[in-house]
Amino acid sequence: MPDAAKRHDPPRFDPTVPNVARMYDYYLGGKNNFAADREAAEQALTFAPELREGAHEARKFLSRVVFFLADEGIRQFIDLGCGLPTQGNVHEVAQGRAPGSRVVYVDNDPVVVAHARALLENNPLAVAIHGDLRQVGDVLADPALRRHLDFTQPVAVLLFSVLHVIADDEVCQRIMDEARESVPDGSYFAISHFVSDLNPDAYAKVAGVYRDKVDIPAHRRTTMRSSAEVIPFFAGLEMVEPGLVYLPRWRPDAADLDRGLPEVSAVGGVGRKLSVS
Numbered sequence: 001m002p003d004a005a006k007r008h009d010p011p012r013f014d015p016t017v018p019n020v021a022r023m024y025d026y027y028l029g030g031k032n033n034f035a036a037d038r039e040a041a042e043q044a045l046t047f048a049p050e051l052r053e054g055a056h057e058a059r060k061f062l063s064r065v066v067f068f069l070a071d072e073g074i075r076q077f078i079d080l081g082c083g084l085p086t087q088g089n090v091h092e093v094a095q096g097r098a099p100g101s102r103v104v105y106v107d108n109d110p111v112v113v114a115h116a117r118a119l120l121e122n123n124p125l126a127v128a129i130h131g132d133l134r135q136v137g138d139v140l141a142d143p144a145l146r147r148h149l150d151f152t153q154p155v156a157v158l159l160f161s162v163l164h165v166i167a168d169d170e171v172c173q174r175i176m177d178e179a180r181e182s183v184p185d186g187s188y189f190a191i192s193h194f195v196s197d198l199n200p201d202a203y204a205k206v207a208g209v210y211r212d213k214v215d216i217p218a219h220r221r222t223t224m225r226s227s228a229e230v231i232p233f234f235a236g237l238e239m240v241e242p243g244l245v246y247l248p249r250w251r252p253d254a255a256d257l258d259r260g261l262p263e264v265s266a267v268g269g270v271g272r273k274l275s276v277s
């Protein structure tokens with residue numbers, strides 16, 4: 001199944017029900033997953049074997065985006081739907097490039113937040129809070145987040161591989177609109193999103209695995225979004241070059257270009273909130 005009765009909001013620790021964060025950890029070769037997660041992930045992989053490479057490319061995209069933002073002078077990062085800690089977490093990348101960068105990790109899965117807090121015990125510049133991005137206004141007003149960040153200065157809001165697990169287009173659009181209104185001018189938004197474009201049938205089946213088996217509240221999608229359906233999420237933002245593209249094509253570094261860019265079914269982009277005046 002798992003039947004609707006096993007769906008929890010927020011996700012509750014149950015190793016017998018596949019969990020979105022642990023399945024992603026499995027695609028990335030991590031150890032924080034159980035048999036039920038591996039079984040569901042393997043089923044998704046039979047339909048779309050490139051999911052594993054897509055997840056790795058998504059993490060590489062994350063690093064390139066954080067480098068770019070640090071080079072643009074951003075020193076405050078909010079990682080929404082941060083997932084289980086892995087290699088190259090946002091605070092490691094950001095603080096490696098720009099020491100002193102402050103990071104707030106947010107996830108609606110309490111187990112993810114507990115893992116993040118354990119990792120961050122000795123890093124006063126990074127904190128993890130529990131929050132549901134479907135209530136992004138509350139998340140961005142959370143006192144712990146506001147104590148940690150200075151909202152008179154721009155922030156970067158990162159939504160990596162998370163909007164595609166939120167079924168409703170209107171909910172995603174509202175998340176983006178509310179978040180954009182809540183942050184200072186000059187703030188950036190980065191999104192990565194798996195898409196159906198290259199193989200719609202396979203990704204309809206992948207969406208089915210998540211809809212039917214995985215502990216994601218109210219997940220009703222029968223298809224994965226196409227890249228055209230992701231573009232509106234950047235409304236009100238000025239796109240950074242090269243726009244919304246397949247992840248490996250977003251500002252690849254020289255080593256990536258030498259190796260040749262793989263084809264993966266996920267897109268990403270960065271947009272900047274302009275000042276109104």
Ligand SMILES: C[S@@+](CC[C@H](N)C(=O)[O-])C[C@H]1O[C@@H](n2cnc3c(N)ncnc32)[C@H](O)[C@@H]1O
Pocket residue numbers: 020021024058059062080081082083084106107108109112131132133134159160161162165166
């Ligand atoms: C596929 S993982 C991506 C993790 C990480 N951002 C990355 O790119 O590696 C999606 C994460 O989003 C979290 N998530 C899903 N729905 C959420 C929601 N409504 N609010 C906050 N986090 C959510 C899941 O718990 C999971 O940790």
